[in-house]
Amino acid sequence: MSSTASRPASAVSGRQARWQPHNDSRRERIVLAAIELIEQSPAGVEVPIVQIAEHAGLAKSVVYRQFAGRDELDRRIRSDVAERFVGDIEDALDIADGSIHNILVRTIGAVVSWIEDHPRLRDFLRTGPSETDPDVDAMSALIATIAGSTRALVSGLAGAVGVTDDASADTMTFAIVSMTEATVTRWSNDPAPALTKDQLIEELASYAWHVVDGVARRHGLTLDPDQQFTEVLTHLIAGDRPDSGG
Known part of the structure; x- marks a missing residue:
């Protein structure tokens, strides 16, 4: 059994709550970076996620931890x-x-x-x-x-x-x-x-x-x-x- 599974639900939810502001901040950075790049891009050109991550100062893997995929990110943008x-x-x-x-x-x-x-x-x-x-x-x-x-x-x-x-x-x-x-x-x-x-x-x-x-x-x-x-x-x-x- 994993250590997370063995913890009480209240402990897990408390840990998630503590991380929520950090995750919200990262999501905001990603979305703002995407908006800036979209405004700079030629018409009809999709901005790659790796470029969005770099512009936000984050690793590409962080973007995928915050958003399930491109569709979810685009909907949020x-x-x-x-x-x-x-x-x-x-x-x-x-x-x-x-x-x-x-x-x-x-x-x-x-x-x-x-x-x-x-x-x-x-x-x-x-x-x-x-x-x-x-x-x-x-x-x-x-x-x-x-x-x-x-x-x-x-x-x-x-x-x-x-x-x-x-x-x-x-x-x-x-x-x-x-x-x-x-x-x-x-x-x-x-x-x-x-x-x-x-x-x-x-x-x-x-x-x-x-x-x-x-x-x-x-x-x-x-x-x-x-x-x-x-x-x-x-x-x-x-x-x-x-x-x-x-």
């Missing part, structure tokens, strides 16, 4: 990249700061900047699933996650006027996010785009506003895109609901 992307978007999507137009421009600007600055990571998200959703590629899962976050902009308005059409809000936000991601990706891949970055952001913000405005009017609500979002909510909660005029 995609999850980490997606979390960073979502973090940037959620920082921009602060409904307590600015008008509806400000929020749309700021959030779409964050999407444009991230995709422009990280083209290889964007492409890598499309190569397979993340840890959180094994059934879809990581970019599709990311779009769904961002769409969920942007529902705050819609749900706050809808709840204030007693509208509970969750299906409409879900469809609208997903349509806006999908449109934005696809358009920005096409723009970033164009060697001579017709629009500047600022023009693209304003154009997409305008499209997004017209979608939001159209859905709001269907529910009898007229919104002012230049009014502070918190003021819009305050008026609506107080019962001041402007008529759409038809």
